[in-house]
Amino acid sequence: MKRRDFLKSVSGLAAGAALPAMPSVISSAKADARSETLLIVSEGGPNNLDIHGIGTNVPGYEVSWNCYDRLISHEMKSGPGGVPYYDRDKFKGELADDMKIDDMSVTFKLKKNAKFHDGAPVTAKDVKWSLDRAVSVGGFPTFQMSAGSLTKAEQFVVVDDHTVRVDFLKKDKLTIPDLAVIVPCIVNSELVKKNASENDPWGLEFTKQQTAGSGAYKVTKWTAGTEVIMERNEDWVGGPLPKIKRVIWRMVPQAGNRRALLERGDADISYELPFKDFQEMKANGKLNVVSLPFSNGIQYIGMNVTKPPFDNVKVRQAIAYALPYQKIMDAVLFGLGNPMFGAKDKATEVAWPQPHKYNTDMEKAKALLAEAGYANGFETTISFDLNFAGVNEPLCVLVQESLAQLGIKTTINKVPGANWRTELNKKEMPLFTNVFSGWLDYPEYFFYWCYHGNNSVFNTMSYKSAAMDKFIDGARTAAATGDKATYDADVKGFVDLAFADVPRIPLYQPFVNVAMQKNISGYQYWFHRRLDYRAMAKG
Amino acid sequence: MLTMIGKRLMFAIPSLIGVVIVTFLLTRALPGDPAAYFAGPAATKEAVEQIRKKLGFDKPLIEQFFRYANDLAHGDFGNSLTTGQPVATEIRNRLPASAELTLLGLFVSVAIAIPLGVLAATRPGSWIDHLCRITTTAGVSLPVFFTGLVLVYVFYFRLGWSPAPLGRLDVFYSAPPTVTGFYLIDTLIARDLEAFRSALSQLILPATTLAIFSLAPIARMTRASMLAVLASEFVRTARASGLSPATVIVTYAFRNAMLPVITTLSMVFSFLLGANVLVEKVFAWPGIGSYAVEALISSDFAPVQGFVLTMAVMYVLLNLVIDILYGVIDPRVRLEG
Numbered sequence: 001m002k003r004r005d006f007l008k009s010v011s012g013l014a015a016g017a018a019l020p021a022m023p024s025v026i027s028s029a030k031a032d033a034r035s036e037t038l039l040i041v042s043e044g045g046p047n048n049l050d051i052h053g054i055g056t057n058v059p060g061y062e063v064s065w066n067c068y069d070r071l072i073s074h075e076m077k078s079g080p081g082g083v084p085y086y087d088r089d090k091f092k093g094e095l096a097d098d099m100k101i102d103d104m105s106v107t108f109k110l111k112k113n114a115k116f117h118d119g120a121p122v123t124a125k126d127v128k129w130s131l132d133r134a135v136s137v138g139g140f141p142t143f144q145m146s147a148g149s150l151t152k153a154e155q156f157v158v159v160d161d162h163t164v165r166v167d168f169l170k171k172d173k174l175t176i177p178d179l180a181v182i183v184p185c186i187v188n189s190e191l192v193k194k195n196a197s198e199n200d201p202w203g204l205e206f207t208k209q210q211t212a213g214s215g216a217y218k219v220t221k222w223t224a225g226t227e228v229i230m231e232r233n234e235d236w237v238g239g240p241l242p243k244i245k246r247v248i249w250r251m252v253p254q255a256g257n258r259r260a261l262l263e264r265g266d267a268d269i270s271y272e273l274p275f276k277d278f279q280e281m282k283a284n285g286k287l288n289v290v291s292l293p294f295s296n297g298i299q300y301i302g303m304n305v306t307k308p309p310f311d312n313v314k315v316r317q318a319i320a321y322a323l324p325y326q327k328i329m330d331a332v333l334f335g336l337g338n339p340m341f342g343a344k345d346k347a348t349e350v351a352w353p354q355p356h357k358y359n360t361d362m363e364k365a366k367a368l369l370a371e372a373g374y375a376n377g378f379e380t381t382i383s384f385d386l387n388f389a390g391v392n393e394p395l396c397v398l399v400q401e402s403l404a405q406l407g408i409k410t411t412i413n414k415v416p417g418a419n420w421r422t423e424l425n426k427k428e429m430p431l432f433t434n435v436f437s438g439w440l441d442y443p444e445y446f447f448y449w450c451y452h453g454n455n456s457v458f459n460t461m462s463y464k465s466a467a468m469d470k471f472i473d474g475a476r477t478a479a480a481t482g483d484k485a486t487y488d489a490d491v492k493g494f495v496d497l498a499f500a501d502v503p504r505i506p507l508y509q510p511f512v513n514v515a516m517q518k519n520i521s522g523y524q525y526w527f528h529r530r531l532d533y534r535a536m537a538k539g
Numbered sequence: 540m541l542t543m544i545g546k547r548l549m550f551a552i553p554s555l556i557g558v559v560i561v562t563f564l565l566t567r568a569l570p571g572d573p574a575a576y577f578a579g580p581a582a583t584k585e586a587v588e589q590i591r592k593k594l595g596f597d598k599p600l601i602e603q604f605f606r607y608a609n610d611l612a613h614g615d616f617g618n619s620l621t622t623g624q625p626v627a628t629e630i631r632n633r634l635p636a637s638a639e640l641t642l643l644g645l646f647v648s649v650a651i652a653i654p655l656g657v658l659a660a661t662r663p664g665s666w667i668d669h670l671c672r673i674t675t676t677a678g679v680s681l682p683v684f685f686t687g688l689v690l691v692y693v694f695y696f697r698l699g700w701s702p703a704p705l706g707r708l709d710v711f712y713s714a715p716p717t718v719t720g721f722y723l724i725d726t727l728i729a730r731d732l733e734a735f736r737s738a739l740s741q742l743i744l745p746a747t748t749l750a751i752f753s754l755a756p757i758a759r760m761t762r763a764s765m766l767a768v769l770a771s772e773f774v775r776t777a778r779a780s781g782l783s784p785a786t787v788i789v790t791y792a793f794r795n796a797m798l799p800v801i802t803t804l805s806m807v808f809s810f811l812l813g814a815n816v817l818v819e820k821v822f823a824w825p826g827i828g829s830y831a832v833e834a835l836i837s838s839d840f841a842p843v844q845g846f847v848l849t850m851a852v853m854y855v856l857l858n859l860v861i862d863i864l865y866g867v868i869d870p871r872v873r874l875e876g
Contacts (some may be wrong), residue, residue: 033711041705047620054593055620138589223632224624225833226706226825248710252823255706256688260696266703416836421575425587 012139034539038520039265040531041252045228046324049219050207051182052133052141061182062530063228064245068213069238071096071108071127071164072176076524083290084535086525091176095186095214106176110162114237114321116188117218119241124158129189131156131166135200139199141183147440148178165298171480177440182528201287207536216242216534223324226251230533243522243537247255262287262515268538269516269531274390279334288518291511292525293338296446297437298353299391301399302460302504304430314372316502319360321365324402328507332394338509348495350488352443353509356511362405369406376409383432384412385420392433397506399433411421425464434460435510439527443491451498468494541766543787544859551855555697557609558851559844562602566840573620573839594620598674607844616848617841619834626845630827635720636707637819641811643723643742644749644770649804652754660769661788671758679755687748687821694744702740709737749815753807760803764796773797797868805861809854 004421046060049067053060062375073094079085093099096108132153135145145151148285149172155311157165178184191212196203206212211219216238217230230247250267252258259277261267263286273281282289301323303310310316325341343355369375382399384392400410410431415423423429436458438445450454452472454463478487498504512529522536574591585805591597595606610617649797658760659671694701702709707722712734715725726735768774769792777787816828834842 037711039710054590120700139586143586223825224619225830226823250705250710250823253820253829254688254704257691257821257823260691261703262704264696264699264703266705267780425575477755 024115030212033246038244038247038533038536038538039266039268040247040249041258041261041270042249043251043253043255043272045225045249045251046222047224048208049211049222050187051185051206051207052187052202053204054138054139056140056346058530061528063211063219063230064185065182065526065528065530066217066533067211068187069095069114069122069215070182070185071101072180073238074180074468079525080292081290083292083370085292086524086526088177088295088527091107092178097239101176102166104171105165105167106179107159107163107165110164111237112162114214115235116191117216117233118188118191120188120190122186122214123161124164125161126189127164127186128156128158129193130187131184133187134183134185137202137204144181144183144439145178147445148172148174148176150175150178150184173476173479174440174442174445181439186214188214195258196345214238217247233329239534242534244533247533259515262517265517266292269514269519269532271512271514273513273515275332275336275513278336278515281515283413286518287515288520289513289515290523290525291336291513293509293511294435294437295525295527295528296352296439296441297435297510298340298434298506299337299395299435299508299510300504300506302429302432302434303502304427304461306427306462306502307430309372309374310430312372313501314368315374316404317358318365318368318372318374319403320356320502320505321361321368322402322406322408323358323505324398325360325362325507327398328395328401329538331398331450332391333508333510336511336513338511340506340508348492350443350491352446352491352495353506354495356502356506358499358502358505360402360510365406375407377409379409379411380430381411381413382413383423383429385434386414387420388414388435389414391510395433407529421457424460425457427460432460433507437510441527442479444472447472448476449500450504451494461503463501465497465501468501471497543850544863547859547862548855554850555855557849558848559608560604562844562847563607566843567600567603569835589675613846616845619798619842620839623739626841629830629842630845630849632720633825633827633830636824637812637815637828639721639723640742640745640818640824640826641749641808641815643746644811644815645753645804645808647746647750647755648753648807651750652757653761653800655754657765657788657793659758659762660765663766668762671762675755675758678751678753681751682817683748683752683815684817684821687745689817690744690748691821700861701744702737704744705741706823706825707733707738709741712737741822745815745818745824748818748821749811753811756803756807757800761796761800764799765792768792768796778847794868801861801868809850809857812850812853 044059046063048056049063051064072091074085074086075090075134077087095114095490097111098109099105134141149169155167159165192203195206199273214453216236218233220231221229228249232245255273262270281287305311340355342359344357358440373477382396395413404411449458451468453469471490475487475490519539524535574586619626655671659668691704715729718725718728722738774792777791816832819826819829831846
């Protein structure tokens with residue numbers, strides 16, 4: 001029942017007249033509505049409610065995560081500071097009751113009482129259709145599926161009404177984790193097929209505007225760029241019934257206003273605020289501020305190794321000694337990040353991210369630069385993505401200042417957000433800063449995208465090395481076959497090589513910062529770094 | 540009169556065609572590749588190409604243009620990629636929000652600026668003249684977003700008098716059924732006084748922000764124009780004939796001083812409609828300006844083209860209305876093609 005209808009009926013009963021409700025009734029009803037409603041404010045909102053759609057943006061992932069179910073999901077563990085953090089190694093059923101992994105396939109038994117939002121039962125047919133859709137629509141979803149060696153519709157087999165089998169193309173440790181990311185969500189196939197057309201066989205136009213899943217929430221109203229309203233699905237079987245009945249997600253472009261809304265207690269939760277605000281809010285203690293490191297994510301300085309002067313490893317090492325690491329941590333991040341530098345005396349670990357061995361040391365930098373034949377420096381350009389100017393701009397200015405001491409003249413090139421991807425793809429920028437973070441939290445996954453000679457978009461440095469490829473491929477094979485000794489040796493191998501060759505210089509592991517009222521509990525960190533409303537509670 | 544209006548509208552057609560061509564070319568000339576942008580962070584080259592094909596950006600420019608023109612002729616402005624909605628619907632939904640805010644802001648501004656200007660002109664050098672000078676200088680020299688933020692800081696954050704700057708209505712009210720798209724009117728039609736109050740209280744701060752900004756040109760123009768008229772011979776004659784000062788100022792002087800004020804008003808209005816982007820950003824107002832800017836940032840062609848075209852049509856209509864008003868105020872002015 002809507003609040004307004006409720007008010008009308010209550011005032012009608014109480015006063016027996018058509019007068020507007022009494023003030024006391026208004027405030028108590030408003031208070032009730034508030035205590036079960038979560039009000040989120042953020043800068044941007046979704047452009048599509050379906051992650052399979054063309055160009056669905058990151059806020060759209062949040063809707064998909066909360067409104068659709070997957071076969072499996074991750075368990076929680078205790079993360080940094082006691083905040084629940086997803087456990088990359090432990091899975092639990094969401095739509096699946098049971099998961100049986102065989103040598104070359106995995107079989108899922110579906111929960112028998114699972115229903116879509118329109119009441120239709122969730123069957124194996126829906127699962128197959130949804131996974132077929134994910135590997136066939138092209139673009140990001142298909143790409144993400146392929147990261148777990150899920151590429152063909154034939155891999156998904158309906159065994160009976162409530163049993164589905166996924167066949168492996170090859171042994172890949174990432175296949176199961178890839179079934180727990182946002183993309184392989186289960187869609188109401190009958191409903192969507194009814195609304196599909198010849199030009200749009202997967203019904204993407206339909207699911208763009210409404211959610212057709214079985215998830216814990218359903219979108220009841222969406223005004224693009226303004227607000228999203230989600231209501232709880234009372235029949236959800238994917239987990240315990242969420243405590244929050246209604247989620248109102250408002251787009252508030254002004255960061256200052258988001259902070260004001262939080263501090264006045266009008267909004268419950270917000271992210272995407274400047275680091276300085278987070279740090280101040282943390283200090284004054286009126287709100288809960290959670291800062292957690294991006295899993296498998298690093299902000300770095302990249303150098304194009306195909307062109308002089310950065311084709312010379314000595315120049316790259318000189319730069320690695322010349323970066324003002326600590327200043328960046330203090331003045332740009334206000335301490336909200338994990339340093340990724342200066343691990344001089346520490347042995348390399350089988351982990352990623354981990355700090356490299358360089359530290360700010362101008363004398364060494366000068367010596368290396370002289371050895372490389374650039375004693376008088378050179379001229380270059382440092383580029384950054386304007387979408388993240390809040391961090392990137394001061395960072396680049398600090399780097400520019402520091403490099404000037406070596407005689408390196410750097411011009412700052414600000415690239416508009418829309419253009420950034422294109423520029424990265426061209427692989428022509430000599431010097432740049434960027435962030436990469438992988439959904440799947442495995443060192444070889446990160447290195448496969450960022451350092452492998454097959455030169456993916458994220459190998460922004462165009463780095464190619466036969467030795468590196470051998471380590472990365474070795475680690476991937478070893479992970480699939482469970483050969484721990486080889487795996488450890490290969491991971492240490494590629495990490496050491498990446499630090500010795502330094503095509504990119506890690507700066508820090510960024511934090512995801514979320515500020516919320518003290519009465520909000522249940523925040524969980526997920527690999528996608530968006531909110532999971534299902535575990536949250538108010539009061 | 541009607542034929543004149545028709546003729547005027549006819550003359551507007553070539554300029555609209557020009558606007559269509561220029562915006563089309565300008566948006567294509569923007570740096571940035573929408574296909575790469577919308578392919579997302581993890582896209583391969585093939586994925587980008589697939590998206591380019593789906594969006595039709597692989598076709599030659601001239602073919603893209605004719606497609607666009609053909610769609611336009613059928614009333615289809617295309618789809619926005621950032622919000623995922625048809626541009627025509629978005630503009631239809633957002634224009635009233637901007638218009639309501641701008642009109643109210645302009646109304647407040649006029650209600651203060653014109654009496655202030657008239658009073659300043661009748662008593663040059665007095666305290667009221669200085670007040671006029673100070674307010675207008677301050678108003679025009681404070682950037683809109685700054686005034687907006689200060690107002691939010693003082694009246695919402697510090698004093699708590701104003702509601703949260705969260706758009707057109709309090710979060711827990713639902714929007715009235717759309718009749719005009721203006722919430723102040725629609726809530727009254729729906730006899731929902733609570734929502735009316737909420738809509739009005741949400742409007743006060745942003746409208747004030749706009750009013751402060753637009754005070755200056757209107758007040759200064761009123762003052763200057765009144766001064767000129769008051770010094771003219773017919774006012775001297777009227778005074779000499781013993782008419783009361785009120786009659787002289789209101790009936791004779793003010794009416795004659797109105798023409799330049801109306802011109803300024805039209806300029807201020809069209810300027811505000813486009814320039815209240817910042818106010819919309821500060822107050823999370825779901826208006827047309829913030830929509831266009833967001834689209835521009837993400838190289839989303841369709842909304843930018845739709846926005847420019849809508850604005851062009853509005854300017855044409857506004858100019859027409861102003862010309863007609865001239866005729867009403869001063870019968871000597873003829874509406875000509």
